Amino acid sequence: MRVRSYIGLLVAVAAAVAASYWTHHNRSLFYEPFHVTSTSTIPLWIVLVLLFVAGLLPSATALLVQNLKRDLALRRERRAGREAESLRSSFRRAVDYQVDGQWHRSAQELEAVLKGQPDHFSALQRYGEALRHLGRADEALEVHRRALANYPHSVALLYGLADDYEARGDAEIARETRARVLRDYPGFGLAVLRRRRNQAMALRDWEEAVRQQEAIETLLREAGDGAALSAESGVARGLAYQRGVRLLELDRVEEAAARFEELLAKEPMFIPAAIMHGEAELLRGSEEAALADWRRGYESTGSPVFLQRIEDHLIESSEPVRAIETLRSIIAASKNDVLPRFFLGRLYYRLEMHDEALRMLDSVGERILASPTYHFLLARIHERRGEMRKAAESYLACVRQLGIDKAEYRCRSCRMRFADWRDRCESCGTWNSIELDFEEEKVSAAELGIREAPMWSASDESGEFPQVELKRS
Ligand SMILES: [Zn+2]
Numbered sequence: 206m207r208v209r210s211y212i213g214l215l216v217a218v219a220a221a222v223a224a225s226y227w228t229h230h231n232r233s234l235f236y237e238p239f240h241v242t243s244t245s246t247i248p249l250w251i252v253l254v255l256l257f258v259a260g261l262l263p264s265a266t267a268l269l270v271q272n273l274k275r276d277l278a279l280r281r282e283r284r285a286g287r288e289a290e291s292l293r294s295s296f297r298r299a300v301d302y303q304v305d306g307q308w309h310r311s312a313q314e315l316e317a318v319l320k321g322q323p324d325h326f327s328a329l330q331r332y333g334e335a336l337r338h339l340g341r342a343d344e345a346l347e348v349h350r351r352a353l354a355n356y357p358h359s360v361a362l363l364y365g366l367a368d369d370y371e372a373r374g375d376a377e378i379a380r381e382t383r384a385r386v387l388r389d390y391p392g393f394g395l396a397v398l399r400r401r402r403n404q405a406m407a408l409r410d411w412e413e414a415v416r417q418q419e420a421i422e423t424l425l426r427e428a429g430d431g432a433a434l435s436a437e438s439g440v441a442r443g444l445a446y447q448r449g450v451r452l453l454e455l456d457r458v459e460e461a462a463a464r465f466e467e468l469l470a471k472e473p474m475f476i477p478a479a480i481m482h483g484e485a486e487l488l489r490g491s492e493e494a495a496l497a498d499w500r501r502g503y504e505s506t507g508s509p510v511f512l513q514r515i516e517d518h519l520i521e522s523s524e525p526v527r528a529i530e531t532l533r534s535i536i537a538a539s540k541n542d543v544l545p546r547f548f549l550g551r552l553y554y555r556l557e558m559h560d561e562a563l564r565m566l567d568s569v570g571e572r573i574l575a576s577p578t579y580h581f582l583l584a585r586i587h588e589r590r591g592e593m594r595k596a597a598e599s600y601l602a603c604v605r606q607l608g609i610d611k612a613e614y615r616c617r618s619c620r621m622r623f624a625d626w627r628d629r630c631e632s633c634g635t636w637n638s639i640e641l642d643f644e645e646e647k648v649s650a651a652e653l654g655i656r657e658a659p660m661w662s663a664s665d666e667s668g669e670f671p672q673v674e675l676k677r678s
Contacts, residue, residue, distance in 0.1 A: 473505055
């Protein structure tokens with residue numbers, strides 16, 4: 206118990222004792238008649254009580270009213286906060302749904318947001334976009350127009366409006382609207398187009414990215430900016446490749462193959478395009494052509510990705526002998542046979558032919574002694590053969606050079622590691638940059654016979670699209 210409450214209690218008890226004492230000794234006084242009128246009387250104590258209450262009433266009422274007001278305000282504030290939070294989470298969900306391409310659900314969430322905040326800029330913009338994707342172009346147009354009334358200088362809204370017109374089939378008005386943006390906001394239009402393209406790329410919405418890319422290129426061509434235009438060619442190539450992949454996914458094999466051929470004619474070192482051309486051949490049913498593709502890819506780029514693909518394919522189709530023979534013939538034909546020998550060694554290991562594996566790896570050991578991947582493989586072979594001492598030595602050599610790491614592939618642009626090969630780095634968005642990792646700081650790419658390949662990516666800030674040179678030690 207706190208001191209103050211203790212003292213309060215004492216005072217209260219004392220007051221009660223005093224009150225009962227005085228009441229007892231002045232009982233007759235309290236019952237003295239009090240004349241209200243000349244004829245009617247009431248006891249004095251009632252008058253005293255009434256006076257006391259009357260004195261207390263104004264301040265008590267004021268206190269009560271004040272408390273009520275504060276309560277009400279607090280409750281209102283809390284409700285507004287809850288509503289704002291629910292609108293915010295609705296909006297967040299709407300954005301997530303859009304990223305997933307669930308336009309219907311996104312539209313529902315945005316309707317809830319707009320019911321609470323009818324002028325919410327991003328909600329209006331996104332709601333219009335969702336409606337357009339749902340094929341309700343007229344309504345989309347209406348929403349974007351309403352938003353423009355409040356935000357007349359938003360370039361993003363104007364572009365949205367242009368897209369709505371296009372979706373409605375008013376190509377001419379769409380073109381005029383875009384032209385107006387470029388005229389009224391010189392320089393800004395290009396930045397917005399690039400941002401929209403990069404956003405679409407981040408969402409892997411390649412169709413949309415291609416549309417934006419075409420708009421960018423048209424703009425640069427009209428401005429006569431040849432340097433910027435040629436800097437765009439890398440991204441354009443990357444996007445063309447993605448469209449090819451999409452066609453392949455849709456089983457439109459012939460179109461996809463034609464696209465990859467076109468790309469390879471322009472850039473023979475575009476490794477993903479060569480890999481995918483082989484995949485297209487496989488889908489066409491001509492395994493021979495696919496294998497020939499990949500082999501040609503290896504011969505022209507020196508990239509081990511092709512060897513991996515050949516090996517994987519032949520193992521998957523249960524033709525290990527053919528895999529061995531293919532790698533042997535590649536070794537025979539190669540000037541620099543380190544990588545094919547390494548792969549053949551690894552293949553022997555996969556097939557549990559340990560003596561052959563060790564012999565093959567021994568034959569390249571001197572040349573890639575510094576590669577942790579090499580030692581890791583050696584260690585695993587020794588382990589399988591039960592030679593634990595030798596295995597331990599090899600593991601140690603591997604750990605010393607690399608640290609334990611299962612990721613075998615690495616982006617040449619941002620150094621991000623991956624467990625599998627991929628055509629485009631998810632971390633930095635560069636195409637043609639993922640390569641089997643032989644720790645090139647320690648074993649040079651030239652020693653491995655890997656040739657330099659260009660990489661392309663779109664950068665966000667500067668709007669520049671550098672052709673990154675492969676760093677070589
Ligand atoms: Zn990267």
